[in-house]
Amino acid sequence: MTLARKKTSDDIYSYLEHELKNSIQGEVNFDEVYRQMYSTDGSIYKMTPIGVTLPKNPDDVSAIIDICNKNNTAVLPRGGGTSLSGQTVNSAVVMDFSKYMNNVLEINPEENYVITEPGITIDNLNQRLKHTNLHFTPDPSTKSRANVGGAMGNNSCGTHSVIYGKTVDQVKEMEVILSDSSKAYFEEISGKALEDKISLNNLEGKIYRDVMSMSSKYYDEIKSKYSKVNRRVGGYNLDLVNPNTNKLNLVNIMVGSEGTLAAVTKAKLNLEPLPKYVGLAILHFTDLIESMEATVATLEEGPAAVEHIGKMIITQAKQSLGFSRNLDFLQGEPTDILVVEMNGTSERQVRDKIQKLEDKMKRLNLSYAITKLFDSSKIS
Ligand SMILES: Cc1cc2nc3c(=O)[nH]c(=O)nc-3n(C[C@H](O)[C@H](O)[C@H](O)COP(=O)(O)OP(=O)(O)OC[C@H]3O[C@@H](n4cnc5c(N)ncnc54)[C@H](O)[C@@H]3O)c2cc1C
Known part of the structure; x- marks a missing residue:
């Protein structure tokens, strides 16, 4: 990790900082604390930015891009910084929109x-x-x-x-x-x-x-x-x-x-529109491949969501003090589950869709147990 910048770069960066501070209404932070704070995101990468700006309006954004352009410096937009592939870390002037431009x-x-x-x-x-x-x-x-x-x-x-x-x-x-x-x-x-x-x-x-x-x-x-x-x-x-x-x-x-x-x-x-009625079917499996086959069959039934949860997450959830209290929907010892959400305009419609899915799983000999949830307080 290099905290000090080269002398020549320092001159350019001081000039950039000065120009930006004189040109935008938002914040300009070129200090070490800010630069380190913005050197990581949701990914494994780390790159220290040149500085951080927090624009307040489109004119600020335009001025930041103009000044960086004239000084041959990269600019990097940033939101929550949760990207997984290093999208928001670079040797650039970061523009963080989350503090002010959130109206x-x-x-x-x-x-x-x-x-x-x-x-x-x-x-x-x-x-x-x-x-x-x-x-x-x-x-x-x-x-x-x-x-x-x-x-x-x-x-x-x-x-x-x-x-x-x-x-x-x-x-x-x-x-x-x-x-x-x-x-x-x-x-x-x-x-x-x-x-x-x-x-x-x-x-x-x-x-x-x-x-x-x-x-x-x-x-x-x-x-x-x-x-x-x-x-x-x-x-x-x-x-x-x-x-x-x-x-x-x-x-x-x-x-x-x-x-x-x-x-x-x-x-x-x-x-x-938000869905009027929501129901969940949690399909249980003791085999990953079987759960994948069931995914294909489930998609034909028009679900609103299908999420696979595998052995590692199930095991870790069981070992966690917090999560283990919320696992009463599990039946037996599944290695894999599919959480299937069905939406509808009435509760009857949602129940029918889930029943149809259950019948299909039985017919195809997939999923050894199904937990059904229709109570929205439990679903969330
Ligand atoms: C645990 C975890 C789970 C995740 N799950 C999912 C998932 O289920 N689905 C999914 O799609 N992703 C997922 N992600 C990745 C990421 O969270 C999402 O893509 C999220 O929408 C990124 O939003 P952000 O505000 O954090 O974007 P940032 O990381 O801040 O930025 C994302 C990209 O958008 C650009 N950008 C930001 N603002 C602007 C702007 N105003 N103008 C131009 N460009 C801009 C940035 O330069 C960057 O390239 C996950 C990440 C983690 C860490």
């Missing part, structure tokens, strides 16, 4: 959308939406810490991705600051509006031109080579740009770009 700007239950700044956690956003009976659906297990901006960066998804898809399926529009510090607004455009964008004589126009030309050239290859796995989140979503439709939404390219293309300063997100 909900508009809630529109009639048209099922919310406009928010990126630094709000997914849980806090959904708490704010509770009265509408709608929710923002991406649910990585870190959602109490993960920000909307981070979910967009990683194209996150969680247990309910089988019905709601990934973050890219839930973001409609975005305001972004591009690498030349200009502001752009991305949404689905077509026809004349798309032609106008393509002919813009600036960075935004170049982005539209480049994406369209890359897509026209390589669309067939991209379509055939991209993995068809539902939860593929690696790489840019070039498969979502179809040059034959004459429409384009650059949001699809931004989501999953891990902060490499632009900084998001606000986003319009799709909202889905």
Whole structure:
């Protein structure tokens, strides 16, 4: 771990710090404590940043990018910092959106959308939406810490991705600051509006031109080579740009770009109704392969979520003082369980779905026991 920086770098960094402090309303922290605090994230990697900024508004973000650009310095957006692959650590000026840029700007239950700044956690956003009976659906297990901006960066998804898809399926529009510090607004455009964008004589126009030309050239290859796995989140979503439709939404390219293309300063997100009734079926197995076979059979029954929990977690939960008190749903000594969630518009419908699943498991001779839960207080 190197705490001291080279003399020449120190001069540049002092200048950067000074420039940033004079230009933004938010915080600028280049001291050692901040740099060490931001040198790790949810991954195993450690890289000490040049400094940390906490922008208060899009103008701050634009100024940070402009100053860093002029000084040939990398910038790195950061939300909750829960990424697993080192996305938010680098030798760069970090822009942490979570402290100030976490405001909900508009809630529109009639048209099922919310406009928010990126630094709000997914849980806090959904708490704010509770009265509408709608929710923002991406649910990585870190959602109490993960920000909307981070979910967009990683194209996150969680247990309910089988019905709601990934973050890219839930973001409609975005305001972004591009690498030349200009502001752009991305949404689905077509026809004349798309032609106008393509002919813009600036960075935004170049982005539209480049994406369209890359897509026209390589669309067939991209379509055939991209993995068809539902939860593929690696790489840019070039498969979502179809040059034959004459429409384009650059949001699809931004989501999953891990902060490499632009900084998001606000986003319009799709909202889905909260399920009216929820039931759980916990399928028990003594064999991993059998539980995998049951997963395929379960997916055919339209579940809202299917989570596999394996031997290691079950064993550790049994040994934990806290978790062991909550394991009364287990029957016998399973090595693997599948937690299957069914949603419905009535309790009857949910019970029928779970009964059908149970009958199917019996018919296929899979799962030696099933625990069923319909009491929402126990499910949560
Ligand atoms: C224990 C554990 C469990 C996890 N489970 C899941 C899971 O179930 N599903 C899942 O998908 N992921 C999971 N993750 C990974 C991670 O938690 C999620 O991807 C989460 O959504 C990231 O959110 P964040 O706010 O922490 O993002 P960060 O880590 O802060 O950032 C993620 C990326 O987004 C970029 N970014 C952040 N804000 C902006 C912005 N305003 N503009 C542009 N780019 C931005 C960053 O540069 C970075 O590349 C897990 C991680 C851990 C540690």
